[in-house]
Structure formats: C-alpha cells, structure tokens
Amino acid sequence: MTATVLRLAPSDKPTLDPMISLVANDMNLVNSVILDRMQSEIPLIPELAGHLIAGGGKRLRPMLTLASARLLDYSGARHHKLAAAVEFIHTATLLHDDVVDGSDLRRGKRTANLIWGNSASVLVGDFLFSRSFELMVEDGSLKALKILANASAVIAEGEVNQLTAVRRIETSEERYLEIIGAKTAALFAAACRIGAVVAERSEADEAALDAYGRNLGIAFQLVDDAIDYTSDAGTMGKDAGDDFREGKMTLPVILAYARGDDDARKFWKDAVEGRRDTDADLAEAIGRVRDTRAVDDTLARARHYGQRAIDAISGFPSGAARDAMIEAVEFAVARAF
C-alpha cells in the first residue's frame, strides 16, 4: 500500500475556479433560495440585504457546504436551503460587524451602515438571521439546526471577545486564535459539517469536514489579517489600515510587538491605544511589521492551518471534489503572496 501524502504546495496561481465549477449547478439553486428568501413586504429589507448579497461576495461558505456534500457523493437537494441559511448567517454578521467596526467600505463598495444607517443594518441583520432559522426549520434536521445555532452563538461570543480585546496591547496569540476560531472558523466548520449531515454520514466524517472547515477558516482569517499590513484598499476591497486604526490586536501586531525593542513596543502601545493613527503612522507600522517578519510568519501560521485542513480530508476518495477543496485551501493561503 502506498501512502498518499497531500502537500500544501500552491500551484502557480491557485484559484477557486475548480470549486466554483464543481458546485455551479447547485449554487444556482442556492442563489435562487437566497434571492427568494431575502424578500419582504418592507422594501428597505431586500434593498439593504441585496446591496451586500449582490455585492460581489464569493459565497465561499455556502460553496463549502455544497462541495463537502459532493465529496461525500450526496446527490439530493436538501443542502440548498441549508447553504442559503449559512450565507444568511454570514451576511447578518457582516452587517452587524460593519456597525460594530464603523466600517465604510466592504468588497470595494460603501457599507450598508454608511448608506442606510446603523439602525437599519442592525435590524436587517436580525431579519436575515431569523430567516436563516426559518430555512433550517423547513429543512427539518434538528442536527443541522443544532450545529448552526451553536455556531451562531460561538460567532457572537467571538465578536464580543474581540471587542473586549480591542486596544489592548497585552492580547496574546492564544487569545487571538480563540477569537478568530470563534468569529470566523466556527461558521466555516459548521458549513462543511452540514455537508456530512445532509449526506447522513458518520460522526467521524462529520468531524473530518468540521476540521477541514475550521482550519481553512483560521488560515483564511490569518491571511486576511496579514493583508491589512501589506496591501491597499484597491486590492482588498476594504479600507487599508482599518485594523490598524481600530486598534485591533491581530497576529501581525502581536508578533511585531513581541519581537520589538522598547522603542517598537512604545510605538505599538501608542498605536493600539489610539494615539497614532495618521497615514505616516500606518506606513511606519507596515515597515515595523515587515522588518520583524511578522507578516511572513503570520502567513507561515496560515500555511500550517492550511496543511491541517488538507490532511483532515486526506482520507476521503480522491477526485474532483477533493481536488477542488484542496485548491481552495491553497487559494486561501496564497492570496497574500
């Protein structure tokens, strides 16, 4: 017997294209559910929700539900409503996040809170969240409901945890990992696990897909946080330096602070606590992050989790689904290179 070792070895330019092709037909049906179920007699609801939902998101999380189900040879239709529910939960958290962060740009567009105000964003988020549970109830699986209700509670806990860590220079890498494990990775994990639930597979298969999603989610967030110290608004579709100006304790800052001398530590403390927020300060921060290899090592951490994601699904049969899921990981970690 020959062991197959799947390595995280980015091809020239890994993309999401194989995954997009893999689930294209299912995704059309999911998109129909999304468009249909964001409707309401109150015109502001589809208007505001549509701004974000039609706004060029990759719909990565529902794609993961579809791809996971495909990996397990599921050929039914139950996962369309559940994948839409996953996307609604994600959209609701984005609407609330933008209020919490006071963001004014997302995916290269003005945020809903900037256009319609914080109140409307909060309430339409609540609506989409409720709708996601209505979709799950229609599906009728208590198991899926439990997984997504739990993920939603964990996401909210992670967001509150992040809120209480903000502007606190003493935040550790461990606490940071706890935060992103909750606020980002929990929904990735749940989205993938749902694929095994609809396919009615074993707990071990559920756990494997959960681990794939969770590790991919952590890698994804690490890269996102690294990009904030390498790039600009044009390539990111969000405001460059947002994390910096909001005093968010992301891994690049945690590493740069830990590795810095007294002068560096004073700079970071001042910055995180809100006393340095000019463009020049941002440029200095980017320089300090680069010089301490804090971005490089944030990306190295991302590759570690990416490799774990790939290993988690190495026991499933090879084929188009597994290949697409592997390339999705490579894409996630390669975005910043």
Next chain:
Amino acid sequence: MTATVLRLAPSDKPTLDPMISLVANDMNLVNSVILDRMQSEIPLIPELAGHLIAGGGKRLRPMLTLASARLLDYSGARHHKLAAAVEFIHTATLLHDDVVDGSDLRRGKRTANLIWGNSASVLVGDFLFSRSFELMVEDGSLKALKILANASAVIAEGEVNQLTAVRRIETSEERYLEIIGAKTAALFAAACRIGAVVAERSEADEAALDAYGRNLGIAFQLVDDAIDYTSDAGTMGKDAGDDFREGKMTLPVILAYARGDDDARKFWKDAVEGRRDTDADLAEAIGRVRDTRAVDDTLARARHYGQRAIDAISGFPSGAARDAMIEAVEFAVARAF
C-alpha cells in the same frame, strides 16, 4: 345552557399577581434556565445581559407561555426551556431597540448601550438570540422552532417598518397597527401558542391562544404608546417624551394630527420632522393630544383589543388559569387609567 359572557370590566385595581402566583413554581425553573444559559466564558456577556435580565422586567412573555400551558392542563416541563427562549428573543430585541432608538433609560435604569456601548449591545443581543435557538433545539420541537423563527423574522420586519415610518407625518393608523402587530404582538402570540404546542393540543386551541396573545400584545403596545403622552419618567421607568422626540408615529399622534386644524397639523408636522423638541414643545404636544381626546381614544382602542383577547379564550374551561389570563388583560389596559 347559559352563555357565559366575559367582559373586560376592570376590577378596582387589576394586577398581574394572579398570573404570577399561577406560574410561580414554573417561573422559578424558567429563571434558572435563563440565568444558566446567559453565561459565557466571555465575562462581558453575562454582565451586560444580566443588567437587563435582572433589571426588573416583568417577564410577561415567558409567563404567558406558562399560563397558556397551564390553561390547557399541561403538567410537563418542556415549556421551561421554550419560555426561556421566548425571554431571550425579547431581551435581544430590547438590546437592539435601545441601540436603534438611542435610548438611555429603560425600566428606570441606564440602558446597556449607554453603559457598554452600542457594539456590545448589538453583539450580546446576537448571542442571546442564538442561545434562544439552542434552547429550542434542545427541546426538539420543530413546530415550536418554526413558530419562534417566524415570530423573530416578523419582529425584525416590524422594527424596520417602524424605522421607515419614523418622522413621517403621513403614517396611517393602519400602518401603525401593522407595525405594532409585528414588532410587539407577534412575540406575545407566539409565546401563548407555544403553550398549546407543548400541551399537544389542536390547531384550533393553538389559534385561540395565538389570538389571545396577539390582541393582548396590541392592547399592551397601545397603552404603552398612550402613556408616553400622559406620564413622566418616574412612573414609566423610561424617558418621558422619548417617542415624541424620536418622531415616532404612534396612535396618539396619528389621531391628534388627523383631528387637528391647520395650526395643529403644522405643529405635529414640525414636531415629527424634528423641528420642535423642547420641553415646552412636549408640554404642548401633551395638551394637544389631551384636547383632541387622542389618548382617551388610543386607550379605547386598547380596550377593544383587550376584549378580543378575552373572547379568544372564553371557550376554555373556567378556573384559576383563565381568570389570571383575563386579569392580565385588564391589568394591561388599566395601566394608564
């Protein structure tokens, strides 16, 4: 056969005491669930949630679930988790409402958003909302899940509807009833209906309790909105004149505007659109509302819905449960007299 006609005829001072006594034992168990399930490893969550949950609310909605179940002779324990879920949904909407309204006083205490900020209130609301679904999943009734998921979506729609009606003098009584039917009465209706669901009673019994809760909820909100034009912060536990200053189109304003002459209409348009918001303006508004009998007639409308609530449960056996539910209606409509 003698027909029994139950009349809304307030006793000297109707109270909630009979209902409180009726469900006291069950309510202790519900309170345990509430306290247990608002916990989290993130200290800010129980701290903020506890501020509101321990803050002297009547817990009317979970009481209604318990009383409805009692009316149907249900003697199990399933409704404890569901009643806690109802209260969590209510608490989540209060947290989000106070952010939306920018309120600084609720139940005579400073609001959570004032103490911990809007972001924390939004996120802890999300957490409680997720927890409520976790509790429902533990109960395991898809029917209960469907009722409460639908109520949650309707509440959010009602809140958005109210948001888009704010500062619009042309809002009609019909639209106002639509709004309070969604933002307030839907949860009252669902809370009562859940009582019939756990008791596994017929659809007709479910519908009767739904109608009781819905009409009680409308009466309750009508009286609340009337109180804002009759009372002061001391007796209300909220800021007097909040609705006035926020330009909310409640029935007292709708009636006073409809019945007013040109001078009155100009006053109301200016006030609702935010050009009159001093204490003297509030005093003038209260006078105008009184002179047009707008508060009296708002309360008359409340009695109409109160009578409908009572009639809805007239077919159930007489006894302590039905008596308590009738007196709860009398209490709701008598608060402002």
